[in-house]
Amino acid sequence: MNIRINHEGLAVPVSKSICDLFISVIPTEQLTESVNAITINFRDPTYSAERGGYHPVEVRLERIMESKADFSICYITDFCYVGRPPFTELAKDIDFDFKCGIAQLQHMKPFAIEKSSELYVIWEQNFLHYAKDLKVFTTTVELSSH
16 A cells, blocks of 8 residues: 655645655555554664664654545654663653644743744754664554554
8 A cells, every 4th residue: 555644734844755764664565444543663773871872763643534545744753861870761852743733842841833843854854864874773663553
């Protein structure tokens, strides 16, 4: 099954390039009409609280109900380690929540996602460089049916 990700008319300028990347890692041969959500995790296997590395990123896509092939971006969340060893934990660093219309930076109150356009563009360019050019991530994909 071929899928499309709606990226036009969103509150921040999501590029076709990042949507193409998301689609490229989805096992479309396993995608059925009963799947209504896809969660993609991008992980740098060497990332740790002690050594640093490339932040893990989680993306959730949800099926647009009127369509068999179209999905929308629910959220894109960039995580990082916070705290001091041995008490470190992964926490949201940057969260773009398209479904709720908010963005949030670590230790800040949520704000309207429209105000994060410049931040989003920089974040996306960096993420695409890490994923496509440097190939630092391993990916896992979870298909969900409700």
